[in-house]
Amino acid sequence: MLSFAPEKVPLPAGHLIGGEIHAGGSERLRVNRPSDGQFLGEIPDGDAALVDLAVTNAHQSWLTSGWGTRPPRERAKVLRRWADLIEEQGEELGRLEAVNSTRPIYDVMNHEIPFTAEAIRFYAECCDKYSGDVLPTRSNSLGMLVPEPYGVIGAITPWNFPLSMASWKLGPALAAGNAVVLKPSELTPFSTIRLAELAIEAGLPAGVLNIVQGRGVTCGSALVNHPLVRKVSFTGSTATGAHIMSQAALNGMKPVTLELGGKSPQLVFDDAGHVDDVALRIFRGFTVNGGQACVAGTRLVVQSGIADALISKLVALCDSVEPGNTWESTCRYAPIIDARQAKKIEFIVHSAIKEGAQLLAGGEFFPNTNQGYFFKPTLLVGVLAESAAVQEEIFGPVLTIQIFETEEQGLALAEHAIYGLAAGVHTLNIERALRAMRHLAAGTVWINRYGRSGDFIIPTGGFNGSGIGKDLGRQAFEACLRYKSVLIDF
Numbered sequence: 325m326l327s328f329a330p331e332k333v334p335l336p337a338g339h340l341i342g343g344e345i346h347a348g349g350s351e352r353l354r355v356n357r358p359s360d361g362q363f364l365g366e367i368p369d370g371d372a373a374l375v376d377l378a379v380t381n382a383h384q385s386w387l388t389s390g391w392g393t394r395p396p397r398e399r400a401k402v403l404r405r406w407a408d409l410i411e412e413q414g415e416e417l418g419r420l421e422a423v424n425s426t427r428p429i430y431d432v433m434n435h436e437i438p439f440t441a442e443a444i445r446f447y448a449e450c451c452d453k454y455s456g457d458v459l460p461t462r463s464n465s466l467g468m469l470v471p472e473p474y475g476v477i478g479a480i481t482p483w484n485f486p487l488s489m490a491s492w493k494l495g496p497a498l499a500a501g502n503a504v505v506l507k508p509s510e511l512t513p514f515s516t517i518r519l520a521e522l523a524i525e526a527g528l529p530a531g532v533l534n535i536v537q538g539r540g541v542t543c544g545s546a547l548v549n550h551p552l553v554r555k556v557s558f559t560g561s562t563a564t565g566a567h568i569m570s571q572a573a574l575n576g577m578k579p580v581t582l583e584l585g586g587k588s589p590q591l592v593f594d595d596a597g598h599v600d601d602v603a604l605r606i607f608r609g610f611t612v613n614g615g616q617a618c619v620a621g622t623r624l625v626v627q628s629g630i631a632d633a634l635i636s637k638l639v640a641l642c643d644s645v646e647p648g649n650t651w652e653s654t655c656r657y658a659p660i661i662d663a664r665q666a667k668k669i670e671f672i673v674h675s676a677i678k679e680g681a682q683l684l685a686g687g688e689f690f691p692n693t694n695q696g697y698f699f700k701p702t703l704l705v706g707v708l709a710e711s712a713a714v715q716e717e718i719f720g721p722v723l724t725i726q727i728f729e730t731e732e733q734g735l736a737l738a739e740h741a742i743y744g745l746a747a748g749v750h751t752l753n754i755e756r757a758l759r760a761m762r763h764l765a766a767g768t769v770w771i772n773r774y775g776r777s778g779d780f781i782i783p784t785g786g787f788n789g790s791g792i793g794k795d796l797g798r799q800a801f802e803a804c805l806r807y808k809s810v811l812i813d814f
Contacts, residue, residue: 326433326653330357330423335365336517339537341378342385343530345517348374349538353510358426358659359649361695367513370538375505375546378534382476382503383552385531392473392501396452403448403499406526410441413522419651420515421487426613428648428655432487439778440491440519443796446780447495450801466812471805473501474554478547480540480568481516482560483509483661484616490516492795493557494523494533500804503532505553507544511661513537540564549575555804557581559618561717562742562789569792581793581803583618583785585717586745589738590621590774591760593731594629596750597772602630603637606723609748609774611645611701614658615721616665619746619784621774622718624725625737631727635684638703638723642685647698659696660720666697669720673702676713676724682706686721709737717743731756735763744787748774767791 338345349368357364370378386392391399410417414437421436422429459467479493486508497504508516520535536543548556548571555578558568562585572578590609596602609621626634648655660666666689673687686702705725707713714724728734738747738760747766751757761769767786776784783797794800 326429328419328429328651330364330649330651333419333423335420335514336521337365337367337514338517339368339370339374339378340517340520340535341531342381342534343524346374346377348377353537353539355424355511355513356662357423358661359651359696360693361663361697364424365514367510367537369510370507370536370543370546372546375536375543375550378505378536379476379478379547379550379552381531382505382534385529386475386503389529389532391503391529391532392475394501399499399501400448400451402527403444403451403495406523406528407441407444407448409522409526410437410444410519413518417487417515417518420518422650424514425486425512426484426616426650426658426661428650428658430653430655436485436487440487442778443488443491443780444495447499447801450496450798451499454798454801456807461811464814466814468810468812470808470810472808473804474806476503476505476552477555477557477804478550478553479504479506480544480547480556480558480560481506481508483511484613484618486512486515487519489559490519492559492800496801497557497804498523498528498533500801502804505534505536505547507536507538507547510537510539545571548572551576553578555579555581559583559795561585565791581795581800582791583795584745584789584791585743586618586620586786586790587623587715587717587740587743588619588621588746588748588766589623589625589740589764590748591734591738591750592624592626592630592634593734593751593753593756594627595752595756596630597752599630599633599637602750603634603641605748605750605774606634607638607641607701610723611657611721612775614660614699616658616661616719619768619776621746621748622723623714623738624723625734626725626727627734628727628729635703635705635725639685642701642703645701647690647693647696649696657698659693659698663697665719666699669699669718669722672712672716672718673704673722676704676707676711679708679711680706681708681711681713715741731759735760738764742789745790746770746786
């Protein structure tokens with residue numbers, strides 16, 4: 325059985341610096357369980373001095389261990405062993421993830437743990453697969469493009485998928501020979517510490533991977549601004565990403581990878597196929613992790629001929645959901661992370677209704693869930709185009725529905741003035757699908773599916789306000805290297 329008692333999960337509370345737990349930080353931060361709002365534990369809020377200790381330690385460990393200059397296959401061997409340990413200790417990692425985050429234990433064990441291990445393995449195989457170039461120059465000279473690691477990379481991960489998001493940052497950075505100082509969200513701090521401890525057990529030199537805990541305004545800002553941090557990789561909100569980009573420019577002109585917010589459309593044409601299959605695809609696209617996913621497909625743009633049948637199926641799916649504690653094996657529906665996020669969702673939904681939107685399902689919290697916040701899957705039709713429900717990233721299980729007649733109208737409705745992270749196109753007409761793909765300004769377009777797969781070769785990342793650069797794919801690995809031009813005269 326996957327179920328477990330939440331109060332019996334040991335918590336690795338503190339920073340991890342040089343392979344040891346460190347309690348530095350003048351303030352303690354309370355961490356609650358999202359499922360019931362009960363107290364889980366505390367972490368220290370790392371200040372500038374603590375971050376300086378972690379970054380300096382990472383820099384010195386990187387130099388003295390020679391991690392960046394080791395033969396690539398040696399680095400790959402450590403990473404593969406790390407992936408093995410993640411699977412071997414999957415139950416321990418899974419309990420830490422489920423008790424502290426919005427991820428049900430069933431999903432963690434069947435998705436997060438395998439995904440995290442395989443992401444590390446993918447980047448282990450990148451270690452000796454990518455190199456520089458010999459460049460065409462004069463006959464009496466030799467031109468080369470030589471890749472080298474940056475040194476210390478600062479990484480900041482969000483609370484919605486703690487383990488898998490960490491693997492996105494750590495896999496390519498470590499495979500490319502960098503050291504990393506990673507700050508997980510202060511809402512979900514615990515599983516990442518254990519993940520890093522397993523890396524050290526696998527043979528990663530202590531200090532090459534350090535974990536710092538704390539709030540973004542204290543610990544996160546200090547990490548971005550530290551002069552020894554040569555590159556920053558962040559996943560989170562567009563507003564925070566813009567601030568990080570500004571701070572990185574003012575403190576050393578360091579490059580950034582930013583995977584930010586989204587308000588992704590699901591564009592459904594009359595010829596999308598069996599309505600039951602399409603409805604389930606749409607439903608999963610906006611309710612995964614309780615809608616708390618940057619790529620969530622929260623704008624249904626549907627052609628009139630299929631609209632009524634599809635909406636009817638979606639209402640039934642919404643009404644079939646039941647809440648549950650994330651540490652129970654039967655739980656399939658995630659809670660909202662905390663009261664602040666829950667109130668934001670409720671406010672935007674109620675505002676849309678006041679503006680004239682029709683509520684077809686949901687629109688309220690499930691009752692009798694202790695102090696946990698489980699928001700019912702919500703359908704809104706007739707929403708004003710300028711409404712916050714259509715324009716803003718809600719980060720909750722809320723689907724707005726807009727109906728169109730012609731292909732041109734559908735493509736116009738699918739556009740967004742700010743975001744361009746992902747989009748779904750549902751049609752059995754390949755020409756129409758490719759026309760839509762070409763038109764949509766989105767970093768990822770899924771056709772007749774919605775959501776990422778286990779194909780780590782496919783990168784993810786947005787256009788416009790949804791970010792800069794890519795996670796996953798070979799692009800993420802190459803972004804962890806800087807390239808030195810060399811010209812030798814004979």
